[in-house]
Amino acid sequence: MDDQSTKTPYRSLSVKKCSPHVGAEIGNIDLTRPLNDLELSELKRAFTEHGVLFFRNQKISFDDHARLGEYFGPLGSHVGKKTNSKPSDDPRIRLFHFDEKSERISGNVWHTDQSCAPHPPLGSILYMHTIPPDGGGDTMFSSMYAAYDALSDRMKDYLEGLTAMHDGVPTFGDGTPRAIHPVIVRHPESGRKLLYVNESFTTYMLGVPHHEGLGVLRMLYAHVQKPEFCFRFRWEPHSIAFWDNRCMQHYATDDYWPNVRSGYRVQIEGVVPPKAP
Numbered sequence: 001m002d003d004q005s006t007k008t009p010y011r012s013l014s015v016k017k018c019s020p021h022v023g024a025e026i027g028n029i030d031l032t033r034p035l036n037d038l039e040l041s042e043l044k045r046a047f048t049e050h051g052v053l054f055f056r057n058q059k060i061s062f063d064d065h066a067r068l069g070e071y072f073g074p075l076g077s078h079v080g081k082k083t084n085s086k087p088s089d090d091p092r093i094r095l096f097h098f099d100e101k102s103e104r105i106s107g108n109v110w111h112t113d114q115s116c117a118p119h120p121p122l123g124s125i126l127y128m129h130t131i132p133p134d135g136g137g138d139t140m141f142s143s144m145y146a147a148y149d150a151l152s153d154r155m156k157d158y159l160e161g162l163t164a165m166h167d168g169v170p171t172f173g174d175g176t177p178r179a180i181h182p183v184i185v186r187h188p189e190s191g192r193k194l195l196y197v198n199e200s201f202t203t204y205m206l207g208v209p210h211h212e213g214l215g216v217l218r219m220l221y222a223h224v225q226k227p228e229f230c231f232r233f234r235w236e237p238h239s240i241a242f243w244d245n246r247c248m249q250h251y252a253t254d255d256y257w258p259n260v261r262s263g264y265r266v267q268i269e270g271v272v273p274p275k276a277p
């Protein structure tokens, strides 16, 4: 990341860091109306610098939700054949509604959204209007920059140049894609290296003996969950979390049944994860 840019104060938005490695809460912004050029450029800068942006008290419509996503790229659609989230009445927006009738929730294993796709989403924007009355349903985020930086130089050397299979079939059923991605990726905007394997989708590493690759993957799955790399977001009604799916993993906490947790999500189309260096 450019040191100079982190030192330049924001002129329009308020940007309050949530933890050393993950996230910032964005204030002085109204997402129910189009943003001006300064707001948008500062929002893009904050997204690159902090990896997840959180907003409070934003009562957004489907159009507001889609507009925010489209500032960052065309909206994409979910690649899963069988999912726990559902289409909404608007083809751009996905419904995330769970209640006493839900047998499962979505996302309660650490993951990068749909990394099984050849072009996994750039990011996702989740808006929650209803949250469980007694708490619960927090979303946890982990920085894959911090996870990569904390590896030993020997492990970084071992992983550099390796690739891994990301398989959507075990989670989303037959007909869902599989894709091979680099284990170490360079983020196209920040230029930083990051760890790109996740417990939901990465099934094996190519180019090393199978049992050895599985052992390394298990170690990495435990590593990315270290609290030092994480931040736990507590939802309020009309909060928004907008994560950079290229550098943050997340985990949806499954502790609120039979209460209702309900909202909507859009995802933004991404590109092939670029290998490092």
Ligand code: SIN
Pocket: 096, 106, 107, 108, 113, 124, 126, 138, 139, 250, 251, 252, 253
């Ligand atoms: C997801 O995994 O995309 C859902 C996150 C959440 O419901 O908090």
